[in-house]
Amino acid sequence: MHVPDGFLDAPTSVATAAVAVVGVGVALVKARNELDDRTAPMAGLVATFVFAAQMVNFPVGAGTSGHLLGGALAAVLVGPWTAILCLAVVVLVQALVMADGGITALGTNVTLLSLTAVAAGWLVFVAVRAVLPRRPASVVPAAAVAAFASVPLTAVVFTLLFSVGGIAPVAFDTLLAAMVSWHAVIGIGEAVITALVVASVVASRPDLVHGARPALAVRELEIRSGS
Amino acid sequence: MSRPRVSRRTVLVVGLLVSLLVAGVVSFYASSHPDGLEYVAEKAGFLDTARDSAAADSPLADYSVRGVEDERLSVGLSGVVGVVVMAVLSTGLFWLLRRREPRE
Numbered sequence: 001m002h003v004p005d006g007f008l009d010a011p012t013s014v015a016t017a018a019v020a021v022v023g024v025g026v027a028l029v030k031a032r033n034e035l036d037d038r039t040a041p042m043a044g045l046v047a048t049f050v051f052a053a054q055m056v057n058f059p060v061g062a063g064t065s066g067h068l069l070g071g072a073l074a075a076v077l078v079g080p081w082t083a084i085l086c087l088a089v090v091v092l093v094q095a096l097v098m099a100d101g102g103i104t105a106l107g108t109n110v111t112l113l114s115l116t117a118v119a120a121g122w123l124v125f126v127a128v129r130a131v132l133p134r135r136p137a138s139v140v141p142a143a144a145v146a147a148f149a150s151v152p153l154t155a156v157v158f159t160l161l162f163s164v165g166g167i168a169p170v171a172f173d174t175l176l177a178a179m180v181s182w183h184a185v186i187g188i189g190e191a192v193i194t195a196l197v198v199a200s201v202v203a204s205r206p207d208l209v210h211g212a213r214p215a216l217a218v219r220e221l222e223i224r225s226g227s
Numbered sequence: 228m229s230r231p232r233v234s235r236r237t238v239l240v241v242g243l244l245v246s247l248l249v250a251g252v253v254s255f256y257a258s259s260h261p262d263g264l265e266y267v268a269e270k271a272g273f274l275d276t277a278r279d280s281a282a283a284d285s286p287l288a289d290y291s292v293r294g295v296e297d298e299r300l301s302v303g304l305s306g307v308v309g310v311v312v313m314a315v316l317s318t319g320l321f322w323l324l325r326r327r328e329p330r331e
Contacts, residue, residue: 032325
């Protein structure tokens with residue numbers, strides 16, 4: 001869903017750049033609480049993996065394709081503030097080195113692919129986790145639902161931006177329907193990849209999964225009271 | 228009950244190898260169809276409002292290494308370079324940001 005230069009007018013691009021700067025600025029402060037000697041290398045790995053996975057477009061029928069966004073995946077693995085930074089670095093490297101996503105659209109792409117995708121993914125994840133049994137394994141389905149939802153939700157925010165600052169006059173309803181329906185299909189791929197990756201990390205080292213911490217804290221208490 | 232713990236180093240090494248494999252090899256088999264946004268933009272008739280990025284002259288633009296004719300090699304190399312750049316930049320950033328252990 002990388003927005004190229006030219007889709008959005010200058011005022012909208014400036015506004016999204018301001019949003020991106022503020023959002024990343026807040027994340028730079030807040031991420032300190034999620035990062036220590038143990039988690040910092042994991043966060044670097046997550047950003048690197050998301051970059052790699054985004055290179056692999058999977059077909060979604062009728063001549064269209066999609067790729068992992070990774071916002072929900074990163075948020076579940078390393079925490080939402082760190083995930084914002086992960087995705088921001090991905091978008092920055094893609095725009096500057098690979099010419100994937102525009103330069104004047106950099107603020108727009110950080111707003112969408114980092115801030116929006118991570119926020120949507122994390123909030124849905126937390127909501128689903130709350131209704132599931134409190135154990136590390138619950139993190140996997142919660143992450144899958146969050147990953148699925150994050151893609152059409154990000155498409156909705158793109159459509160809102162386009163309705164405000166799109167260069168071309170396109171009817172809002174038509175664009176919204178097309179964007180949400182295609183990205184719901186892409187969201188299935190997002191959910192599958194996210195579930196596979198989260199499940200492998202939960203199986204090997206649940207303590208390295210940020211989203212599994214509440215469940216692990218409960219288990220630790222139970223073990224202690226039982227001894 | 229509990230299986231032997233996989234070391235953190237193993238997780239990091241395996242993760243990095245998987246990333247290199249995905250970006251360096253699997254990427255060649257990626258679908259070349261337009262992505263969701265491009266497809267919708269084309270159908271809605273505004274794909275032509277896209278402008279070339281100012282970075283379009285980058286030697287790695289569009290995930291291919293300029294001058295490398297073999298497509299498999301070109302895509303794969305760009306992916307490997309991208310992974311190395313990402314690993315250095317992001318790990319460096321997070322290492323600088325991390326909370327230091329309380330000083331003794």
